[in-house]
Amino acid sequence: MPQASQSVLNSHVPSGPIAEKWDRHRFDMKLVNPANKRKYTIIVVGTGLAGGSAAASLGELGYNVLSFCIQDSPRRAHSIAAQGGINAAKNYPNDGDSIWRLFYDTVKGGDYRSREANVYRLAQISNSIIDQCTAQGVPFAREYGGLLANRSFGGAQVSRTFYARGQTGQQLLIGAYSAMMRQVGKGKVKVFSRREMMDLVVADGCARGIITRDLVTGKIERFAADAVVLCTGGYSNVFYLSTNAKTCNVNAAWRCHRRGAYFANPCFTQIHPTCIPASGDYQSKLTLMSESLRNDGRVWVPVQAGDKRVPREIPEDERDYYLERRYPAFGNLVPRDVASRAAKERCDTGYGVGATGLAVYLDFKDAIGRDGEQTIREKYGNLFQMYEKITADNPYRTPMHIYPALHYTMGGLWVDYNLQSTIPGLYVLGEANFSDHGANRLGASALMQGLADGYFVIPYTIGDHLATHPLPKVTEEHPAFKEAEVASRHRLEKIVAVGGGRSVDNIHRELGRIMWEHVGMSRDKAGLTQAIEDVKALREEFWSNVKVIGTGEGFNQNLEHAGRVADFLEFAELLAEDALNREESCGGHFRSEHQSAENEAQRDDDKFCYSAAWEFNGVDQESTLHKEELEFEAVPLATRSYK
Amino acid sequence: MSESLKLTLKVWRQPDADSPGRFQTYQLSDISTHMSFLEMLDVLNEQLIARGEEPVAFDHDCREGICGTCGVMINGQAHGPDRETTTCQLHMRRFKDGETIVIEPWRATAFGVLKDLVVDRTAFDRVITSGGFISVNSGSPPDANALPVPRDDAESAMDAAACIGCGACVAACKNASAMLFVSAKVSHLSLLPQGQPERQERVLNMVAKMDEEGFGSCTNTSECEAACPKTISVTNIARMNREYLKSSLCSR
Numbered sequence: 064m065p066q067a068s069q070s071v072l073n074s075h076v077p078s079g080p081i082a083e084k085w086d087r088h089r090f091d092m093k094l095v096n097p098a099n100k101r102k103y104t105i106i107v108v109g110t111g112l113a114g115g116s117a118a119a120s121l122g123e124l125g126y127n128v129l130s131f132c133i134q135d136s137p138r139r140a141h142s143i144a145a146q147g148g149i150n151a152a153k154n155y156p157n158d159g160d161s162i163w164r165l166f167y168d169t170v171k172g173g174d175y176r177s178r179e180a181n182v183y184r185l186a187q188i189s190n191s192i193i194d195q196c197t198a199q200g201v202p203f204a205r206e207y208g209g210l211l212a213n214r215s216f217g218g219a220q221v222s223r224t225f226y227a228r229g230q231t232g233q234q235l236l237i238g239a240y241s242a243m244m245r246q247v248g249k250g251k252v253k254v255f256s257r258r259e260m261m262d263l264v265v266a267d268g269c270a271r272g273i274i275t276r277d278l279v280t281g282k283i284e285r286f287a288a289d290a291v292v293l294c295t296g297g298y299s300n301v302f303y304l305s306t307n308a309k310t311c312n313v314n315a316a317w318r319c320h321r322r323g324a325y326f327a328n329p330c331f332t333q334i335h336p337t338c339i340p341a342s343g344d345y346q347s348k349l350t351l352m353s354e355s356l357r358n359d360g361r362v363w364v365p366v367q368a369g370d371k372r373v374p375r376e377i378p379e380d381e382r383d384y385y386l387e388r389r390y391p392a393f394g395n396l397v398p399r400d401v402a403s404r405a406a407k408e409r410c411d412t413g414y415g416v417g418a419t420g421l422a423v424y425l426d427f428k429d430a431i432g433r434d435g436e437q438t439i440r441e442k443y444g445n446l447f448q449m450y451e452k453i454t455a456d457n458p459y460r461t462p463m464h465i466y467p468a469l470h471y472t473m474g475g476l477w478v479d480y481n482l483q484s485t486i487p488g489l490y491v492l493g494e495a496n497f498s499d500h501g502a503n504r505l506g507a508s509a510l511m512q513g514l515a516d517g518y519f520v521i522p523y524t525i526g527d528h529l530a531t532h533p534l535p536k537v538t539e540e541h542p543a544f545k546e547a548e549v550a551s552r553h554r555l556e557k558i559v560a561v562g563g564g565r566s567v568d569n570i571h572r573e574l575g576r577i578m579w580e581h582v583g584m585s586r587d588k589a590g591l592t593q594a595i596e597d598v599k600a601l602r603e604e605f606w607s608n609v610k611v612i613g614t615g616e617g618f619n620q621n622l623e624h625a626g627r628v629a630d631f632l633e634f635a636e637l638l639a640e641d642a643l644n645r646e647e648s649c650g651g652h653f654r655s656e657h658q659s660a661e662n663e664a665q666r667d668d669d670k671f672c673y674s675a676a677w678e679f680n681g682v683d684q685e686s687t688l689h690k691e692e693l694e695f696e697a698v699p700l701a702t703r704s705y706k
Numbered sequence: 707m708s709e710s711l712k713l714t715l716k717v718w719r720q721p722d723a724d725s726p727g728r729f730q731t732y733q734l735s736d737i738s739t740h741m742s743f744l745e746m747l748d749v750l751n752e753q754l755i756a757r758g759e760e761p762v763a764f765d766h767d768c769r770e771g772i773c774g775t776c777g778v779m780i781n782g783q784a785h786g787p788d789r790e791t792t793t794c795q796l797h798m799r800r801f802k803d804g805e806t807i808v809i810e811p812w813r814a815t816a817f818g819v820l821k822d823l824v825v826d827r828t829a830f831d832r833v834i835t836s837g838g839f840i841s842v843n844s845g846s847p848p849d850a851n852a853l854p855v856p857r858d859d860a861e862s863a864m865d866a867a868a869c870i871g872c873g874a875c876v877a878a879c880k881n882a883s884a885m886l887f888v889s890a891k892v893s894h895l896s897l898l899p900q901g902q903p904e905r906q907e908r909v910l911n912m913v914a915k916m917d918e919e920g921f922g923s924c925t926n927t928s929e930c931e932a933a934c935p936k937t938i939s940v941t942n943i944a945r946m947n948r949e950y951l952k953s954s955l956c957s958r
Contacts, residue, residue, distance in 0.1 A: 116844070120844040123843040123844060134767060134773075135824075135828070136774075136827060136830065136871065137831070138831070138834075139773045139774060139775050141767070143768065143773050144770055144772050153850070191846070194847045194850045195844060195847055196850075197847070197900070198840065198848070198850075198900055199839070199840050199842055200839075200840045200894065202860050202864040202867050202894065202898065204860070206857065209855050209860075210854055227864060228864060228868075230868060232772075233868075233870070234864075234867060241834060244839060245839040245841060256831075279820055308773060309766060309767055309768075309769060342738075343738055343740055345738065345745050345748065346745070347742070347748055347769060348769045350769075449770065455799065519844070566755045568752060569752070610755060612758065612759070613760055617721075618763055618821040618824070
């Protein structure tokens with residue numbers, strides 16, 4: 064069992080009524096005067112929505128920003144793949160939305176495992192994001208009168224989602240990227256692309272720099288700064304098959320964790336219900352079809368198990384629209400965790416369709432009959448086209464096959480209200496932190512959080528840190544840089560030196576199978592214990608039998624992948640430990656021992672109403688558990704129901 | 707149709723930017739027609755690793771056609787034979803059993819080869835830095851609905867904004883011109899009311915930067931549009947030319 068610690072994490076949530084906390088806090092924080100801002104250097108790692116918006120905003124304020132990304136251009140970070148939209152409490156459709164309702168929906172959607180004050184702030188800021196992005200020229204969908212259009216999304220009964228066709232993430236990211244490149248032109252932001260963060264440098268108790276590897280030349284480099292902002296996304300690729308881009312990884316976060324940043328709620332992983340099913344063992348990733356499709360598509364399986372007729376031959380009364388049946392109030396728009404488990408339940412009991420039996424139908428026949436094919440094409444044209452490219456099926460004629468897949472990770476590095484980790488001067492934004500989504504994220508809320516953190520939170524909170532800490536000058540010659548650089552170099556040399564017989568990809572796939580089997584949609588004590596053993600054994604095999612071609616000198620994608628898998632193999636164990644520790648079901652974390660007679664998740668608020676923040680004690684050492692008790696004052700704890 | 711393919715690949719191998727490159731031939735069998743093109747390259751690389759040979763370097767990331775990272779010349783066509791398709795979205799069902807596939811990197815003066823199939827596209831970032839933005843700082847801009855945008859304008863702006871910056875337009879062009887890429891950004895911003903204040907200097911600065919980076923002139927043959935996975939139209943180039951002319955005549 065993990066060691067439990069009595070230490071209490073200080074979330075630094077300001078006092079006062081929830082609606083006034085952020086305003087009050089903004090006044091209480093110390094400012095850095097404009098002339099002094101140019102004396103500070105801030106490192107921002109990652110250029111997705113959080114990193115791009117943070118780098119742009121900090122550059123605009125006058126700080127010197129060093130921005131790093133592993134892609135060839137900052138415009139390619141995985142935020143770009145978000146399809147459906149971004150939430151805001153504008154209430155433009157006049158359907159009863161408000162900041163309070165967005166806040167309430169997000170706390171409830173997160174199954175009461177998020178920090179109330181953070182969520183309220185997120186809802187407050189949401190409206191400014193839409194204004195900001197519109198001013199940048201993000202081409203949101205509009206009505207004929209020229210005003211912005213909205214659509215509805217899972218977990219909400221109002222239409223509060225703004226969108227740019229099925230490419231909302233791309234358009235928002237291009238907005239943030241453009242704002243950042245404008246600062247590059249002004250000399251306030253320097254971009255270092257094709258750089259991978261290898262380590263965090265902590266000097267005199269504060270985060271003061273990073274070690275990177277130039278992915279083209281292989282050169283290990285040192286960069287010093289006054290603060291480090293980590294915006295490096297989520298860790299779904301620990302499951303190998305996920306909707307994440309291939310380079311998404313946990314390295315940067317894990318390296319910080321090893322340097323003292325606590326990792327919170329790693330077991331809160333989100334399975335997205337509407338992905339294209341896997342087709343063979345060469346499968347390299349899974350493709351998500353936007354949740355917005357559930358606005359018009361109806362999910363069903365045949366009433367008869369094993370019914371092999373083509374879908375069009377199955378009459379209406381022999382179809383089971385199981386989401387509408389089980390959850391009449393929300394129907395096909397139940398939150399992701401609920402929809403995913405319901406699909407798994409149908410497939411596990413033999414009602415699944417397709418060649419593998421691991422799929423359910425998402426059918427647009429009724430919507431096309433009601434609104435016409437043209438309307439559906441305008442709303443989802445690019446998604447339908449993408450589906451057809453991958454499967455060679457035409458979804459206008461025949462229902463889509465869908466199945467859940469790993470998508471988003473709510474867990475991440477623990478941060479306080481200021482988004483500061485347990486290492487002073489290390490801030491964590493966007494999906495890389497754990498703060499706002501609790502045990503389950505609602506659709507169209509990831510983009511909201513990434514941009515809220517980058518445009519509207521970090522510009523204030525980082526100033527308070529810089530203004531209130533003495534921060535003596537630290538250069539790249541500081542011994543902490545040397546130590547971290549040597550450690551990074553040794554690690555790569557050690558991987559290359561193994562010279563075994565098994566490829567990196569092969570080991571990664573096996574890790575994925577272990578995690579999906581035992582730590583996926585449904586978890587139990589025996590499976591989790593098994594997974595921990597299996598991961599340990601696989602980690603040993605990696606360090607004794609991995610085969611990497613070439614060396615660390617120069618461009619070597621095989622070595623890059625190996626470095627990422629090495630960290631996944633350490634991280635996977637913590638994920639499973641956290642899942643084992645949390646003896647309840649909540650949101651994306653479903654322990655089969657804890658479910659109601661109707662197979663709904665059962666929380667245990669008496670024992671587990673806390674965020675689990677883990678402290679690293681060494682590989683093969685048990686981590687120390689620190690609990691941040693969660694208090695729900697504004698939204699009283701209740702059983703989540705979408706019936 | 708057979709479900710599995712035997713293929714001959716001729717792949718461009720180049721150790722680094724400064725060394726000469728050459729084609730290397732590989733044989734592959736049992737390639738499922740359901741595989742994506744990049745999954746086929748994954749299979750090749752696993753086989754190379756098993757033989758102790760260096761795997762082929764290629765850029766890729768999201769593998770769902772939106773990040774713009776991937777892109778190679780396949781039998782002389784940027785992103786391969788399918789219209790509106792990135793390399794990662796191309797599937798092997800498009801190829802015949804026994805076929806020979808020639809795979810090369812983008813070829814353009816402005817896009818140097820870094821290794822094998824990987825090229826340096828940072829010239830695009832520098833073009834955006836020269837003017838591909840609207841100058842608003844994070845803060846308190848007016849309410850998003852304060853400025854209505856006619857739906858058709860918003861839709862046209864979105865058509866242009868759909869560019870993923872993959873560089874296929876440059877690779878497909880005999881002159882390695884970046885006109886389609888640059889004009890997509892110019893159009894996106896000049897079609898929106900928010901983009902009006904900087905409309906003139908934007909197009910002048912971006913075109914100047916485009917020339918400085920070593921991209922060629924437009925050939926007017928529309929190869930770029932044919933290769934574009936997001937069907938960015940050459941009408942954007944016409945629009946950029948008008949914008950450029952107007953701005954040159956009216957510039958302060």
